[in-house]
Amino acid sequence: MKKDEQKLHNLLFVLNPIAGDIEKDDLKEDIQAICQEHGIRYEIYTTTGENDAENLKKQLGENKYDGVFAVGGDGTVSLVGALLIGTGTPLGIIPLGSGNGLSKDLDIPQDTEEALELIHSHVVRNIDTITLNGMPSIHLSDLGFNALVVERFCEGDTRGPGSYVWIALQEYLGYEPKSYKIETENGNFEGKAFMVTVANANAWGSNASINPDGVLNDGRFEICLIEPFPKAASLGILYKLYTDSIDSSVYTKIIQCRRATIYNLDQEVMHIDGEPVEAAEKIEVEMHAKSLKVILPIPDTNQ
Numbered sequence: 448m449k450k451d452e453q454k455l456h457n458l459l460f461v462l463n464p465i466a467g468d469i470e471k472d473d474l475k476e477d478i479q480a481i482c483q484e485h486g487i488r489y490e491i492y493t494t495t496g497e498n499d500a501e502n503l504k505k506q507l508g509e510n511k512y513d514g515v516f517a518v519g520g521d522g523t524v525s526l527v528g529a530l531l532i533g534t535g536t537p538l539g540i541i542p543l544g545s546g547n548g549l550s551k552d553l554d555i556p557q558d559t560e561e562a563l564e565l566i567h568s569h570v571v572r573n574i575d576t577i578t579l580n581g582m583p584s585i586h587l588s589d590l591g592f593n594a595l596v597v598e599r600f601c602e603g604d605t606r607g608p609g610s611y612v613w614i615a616l617q618e619y620l621g622y623e624p625k626s627y628k629i630e631t632e633n634g635n636f637e638g639k640a641f642m643v644t645v646a647n648a649n650a651w652g653s654n655a656s657i658n659p660d661g662v663l664n665d666g667r668f669e670i671c672l673i674e675p676f677p678k679a680a681s682l683g684i685l686y687k688l689y690t691d692s693i694d695s696s697v698y699t700k701i702i703q704c705r706r707a708t709i710y711n712l713d714q715e716v717m718h719i720d721g722e723p724v725e726a727a728e729k730i731e732v733e734m735h736a737k738s739l740k741v742i743l744p745i746p747d748t749n750q
């Protein structure tokens with residue numbers, strides 16, 4: 448076994464029963480079978496959507512787990528990941544949400560059977576995390592258009608990628624860019640933007656890549672701005688988002704930095720890793736390099 452391949456003996460699975468609108472009863476049996484086969488002790492915490500962070504914090508405080516797997520979408524990953532930052536306990540992901548953005552950026556298999564292999568066969572690596580006014584973000588957080596879509600999606604009754612696209616189309620027609628002032632050690636911005644993304648990673652769960660060159664363990668994050676654009680340019684922007692080339696658009700600006708202050712002058716809505724949070728007037732963004740351990744597939748070169 449190589450240095451970063453660790454056997455995990457005692458695991459917690461945090462399972463979100465509603466994520467991605469996917470039935471998960473068979474999955475519990477699969478987890479049981481794999482853990483039994485490999486002599487791994489395990490517990491399952493099923494989320495309720497109410498006080499999960501508090502309940503899990505208590506459970507993690509009272510038990511010593513070698514790893515915690517988030518079984519669900521980006522919201523579940525963010526819930527679990529936030530509790531594990533700085534603890535040395537690695538985060539695993541079994542992607543079962545509508546989008547599964549962070550798991551894709553980490554090259555975690557999207558096929559459930561393959562992802563379940565990570566329970567017994569994996570490497571553990573460190574990635575960066577960031578905080579926005581002290582609130583942890585592992586993946587992508589936005590102010591502006593996408594944050595509005597995320598808010599409407601979370602308010603709605605239907606999940607899945609189809610609802611997200613439908614809401615985005617409806618909101619796009621009437622959306623007006625908002626005013627921001629952004630200060631970083633590598634450059635500033637003042638003006639209107641369609642959206643501002645604070646990016647630790649690359650792409651949303653939809654596969655639209657807002658930060659094509661972002662690296663999850665380089666000690667830096669990116670502020671990605673889409674500036675106001677004429678309606679005629681929208682298809683071109685969409686095309687670039689889905690072909691990993693948004694950084695070549697004349698309407699984008701990317702600032703790579705280690706800390707930033709964002710003045711949200713119009714009090715625009717925001718979300719952190721897919722979960723809406725109360726809009727703040729001033730947002731202090733800080734980097735926490737290599738602060739979270741993650742469970743990843745064994746790279747080909749290691750095999």
Ligand SMILES: Nc1ncnc2c1ncn2[C@@H]1O[C@H](COP(=O)(O)OP(=O)(O)OP(=O)(O)O)[C@@H](O)[C@H]1O
Nearest residue numbers: 466467494495496519520521522523544545546547
């Ligand atoms: N038992 C439950 N009943 C209702 N809502 C729940 C329950 N458990 C968790 N939730 C809610 O599920 C949301 C997180 O879902 P998650 O992000 O994991 O899946 P998703 O939204 O389908 O996928 P993705 O974020 O990848 O697009 C949170 O808002 C949380 O409050």
